[in-house]
Amino acid sequence: MPVLARAVREVESRAQRGALNHDQRTRFQVIGLLVREERNRVKADTEITEQSRGEQLKRLDGVATILAKTATRDPSLFLLLGDEATPTDEARILRREMLAAAGLAPAPTETPTDEGEVAPVAERRIVPQSVISRQLSNPFMAPDFSNAAPRESGPGRLSTWELLGPLFTSFEKASDGAPSCMQLPEPTFLMTPSGRELMKHQAQLVEAAAAGHRTFLLADEPGLGKTAQALLAAHAADAYPLLVVAPNVVKTNWAREVEMWTPGRTATVIHGNGDTIDGFADIVVINYEVLDRHVGWLGELGFRGMVVDEAHFIKNKSSQRSQQVMQVAERIRKRAGRPLMMALTGTPLINTIEDFRTIWQFLGWIDEKKPRSELMTALEQTGKTPLDHGFYGAARQAVIDRGIVRRRKVDVAADIPARRIADIPVDLEGEVGRSIAEAERKLVERMLRRYDTGAAAKAEARSSAISDTIDADLVRRVATWEREDNQNSKDEENVFAMMRRIGQAKAGLAADYTAQLARNVGKVVFFAKHVDVMDAAEASFSQRGIRYTSIRGDQSKAAREKAIDGFMNDPEVKVIVCSVTAAGVGINLQVASDVVLAELSWTDAEQTQAIDRVHRIGQDKPVTAWRIIAAQTIDGRIAELIDSKAGLAARALDGSDGEIGSSVDVQLEALVALLADALETRTG
Incomplete structure (x- = not known):
């Protein structure tokens, strides 16, 4: 229990500061699996008293409660605990480490391989009974080589080239x-x-x-x-x-x-x-x-x-x-x-x-x-x-x-109306707006201190004075350190936590705009990244008497289909509130022609996938995606970067002469821009 308690508090603390990274999501999953295993073990243990059993189950319930509260911040975490969630090799290794820290031996089916990896659990590799029946019905099913692929050719003129x-x-x-x-x-x-x-x-x-x-x-x-x-x-x-x-x-x-x-x-x-x-x-x-x-x-x-x-x-x-x-x-x-x-x-x-x-x-x-x-x-x-x-x-x-x-749609489906992205700048006022501005100021100050330390170290190594010229290479390295640093104190937010707070602050404003569209133009698709933004929007629609449905990551298949059917076929349902990750692919919502993007994505691809739930074959009206941008914040900078990244696919696949965006991610470029602007302001 002490190992589980420490681990779950660590994950909870990290989630309060922003989205969990890959390692923390793995830790979240392993904690959930161990809680489930320990609960089954405690219930089956015949050598402990009922009082001891009750105490242990109560402590496990406490860990499970923290996991549930953490997952409400990001519903996709629930998928890591479902029956279909398959632990990765990293998760299996972490599970072994946590068991070892607790003084427990792993199950015999999870012994390390010669390479030091953890072998997949035996029961994970299964063959369904109906597949066995098919194989037995034709036990002599031989490979089909009638259309064999050509053999690899011998050495040619280019064989030595990379x-x-x-x-x-x-x-x-x-x-x-x-x-x-x-x-x-x-x-x-x-x-x-x-x-x-x-x-x-x-x-x-x-x-x-x-x-x-x-x-x-x-x-x-x-x-x-x-x-x-x-x-x-x-x-x-x-x-x-x-x-x-x-x-x-x-x-x-x-x-x-x-x-x-x-x-x-x-x-x-x-x-x-x-x-x-x-x-x-x-x-x-x-x-x-x-x-x-x-x-x-x-x-x-x-x-x-x-x-x-x-x-x-x-x-x-x-x-x-x-x-x-x-x-x-x-x-x-x-x-x-x-x-x-x-x-x-x-x-x-x-x-x-x-x-x-x-x-x-x-x-x-x-x-x-x-x-x-x-x-x-x-x-x-x-x-x-x-x-x-x-x-x-x-x-x-x-x-x-x-x-x-x-x-492209414009070339082969001319009957699909055009689409456009319209930015709606909003001001974040009051205490919320001031706190976000303060968080951004602290972020910039932290990077400036790192830059100054790095510049001083470089000058000392060269036995020269600190240059007044901005060191672009050092700017990028500082931005990289900031992005990868997960050790920020609670009162200094990183860029991920800041974007989440901006999304929360925009939720009510985005819902207001959506409500106006719903009353004036008809059905609207509302996209958000975080569950609390979706919650705030839905509460706003309820207060206004606007009927809505919702697509979230923790829904059952039946609930998801019911939500889509209600939006598509019920004229009284004006809005569908969608998670970008849960509804960004695989659904058709052409009954609407207006999309509200309450939070910015980190890639143009994710943004495009969301808009194209509406802009697709079957659409007979021009599509407008209304992108809600928080003015005077990093939000505007990220919107610009997302738009610049769109040039990559345009140049490589569509023959556009536009510039290809940088191959690095938007988070890094946003931090680079913030630091560069601050340095220019300081030296100017």
Whole structure:
């Protein structure tokens, strides 16, 4: 208990200062798992008295209460404690450490491996009974090598060159105005098996699959029907059984889309251990969070196609989810030769061009170190090396021809009305406004002190006077230290806590503006990042007699669908209050044409995903996203940075001549700007 008590207080204290980082979220999950295990142990212990049992359970309830209060600040934490939440290797290691600190031995199934890692718990790797039945029904199911992938070619002219860096750079250097889209054939049909009519851009991709193309990075802008295209491509390629890996919030939507677009095919959705799935289904849908339990049999079932939805989820190649996706994909490739492999994402680039790396690797275009056979052959055929003029344009096209498909709404869906983002500046008045200004002042002063210390140290090392010129390199290093420093005292807030406080302060003002829109123009979608901002907005709507529904991270599937249905179909429901993380993907809210962004996202991609819940096929009105900006605060600076980051995808994928935003994240750039402004003011 002392170990749990210390750990939960640490997490609680950190959550009070701002959003939990990855390590603290892992600690939160491990505490929850240990509380659950300890409760079961105490209840089953026959050697303790009832009084002792009651005392121990009461103390455990205290820890659980602190966890619950912490999770109310960020509802996504509840997902870490659900039945489908799978502990990462980091969580298993931390659990062992906490057990050791408490003087307890880990379970025999969690002994360290030779590499010092903790082996996955045995019962996590399971095979559902219906899958066993399918395997037994055809025990001689052999790999299909009829369409085997080409063998890796021998050493060529480019075999000694490092090519991955130049390939990524080729998308940054592209300046010919050409979008990133492979040549697609003209469609020979526009009608689906279900009798629905396809748009031309959708039918073109399906035609390419029917003609034999087997790898696609489908990066159409959100709202252009990527799910339908993937399902119909699988139908055209006869890529069954088909595996779909998707975020938890959209996996049931895939089953509905199967019925809509390919009604002759059966779909099954894996929940938890997969006890209820149909092992004989044509399409198997699984979410990232439970993939590790099913990696074994998924690689052996005989899939002839694999779709990864919201593929930017795997951009971190060292993450467990990325490694599991890669493992399954490679085993499918070995068994099926040339399976249909599709990565779907409207936002493939979040921060840097290298976000492409893991997606290209999933598709089989590259491996860890070099291009694979087909791409290498295409590069050899250009007759150029990275030192030759024209290499980057030719290399970029060689990658695009492997299957990048990127279309913009303005080009292929002209009937979808335009969208715009309008900033609404608001003043934070009173004590709240003054406290936020004071917090920002303290943040800047803290960075100035660090800068001065660093500048003095550099001057001493060089035996010179401190320069009056601003040291840009030192500014960036100080900003990096500030961003990564989680040891700030309680009276000095970091940038994450400050943005949360600004969001809380804007909540009422954003709700007021939403209420005006609801009364004057009709239905409105309200987006926020934090649960307390959502709570404040909902309270405001209730006071005004405005009916609303809500989408949150801790909702059940039934509650989520009821909320969406109420907003879409009930004319009395004027507002839907949405969590950016819980509702940013997988839902269609075209019944509204106005979106209120009460809090700023840290990336343009997240902001775009939210707006595109409304701006998509089926929308018949111009869409306006009203972005609430706190004037005279860091809020305005972050809005500018988010807008500048939008240039990355525009240049790399859409052929725009605009500048590409920096590859570093918005948090760092915001801190750099704050410190640079303060230094210029001081020296000016």
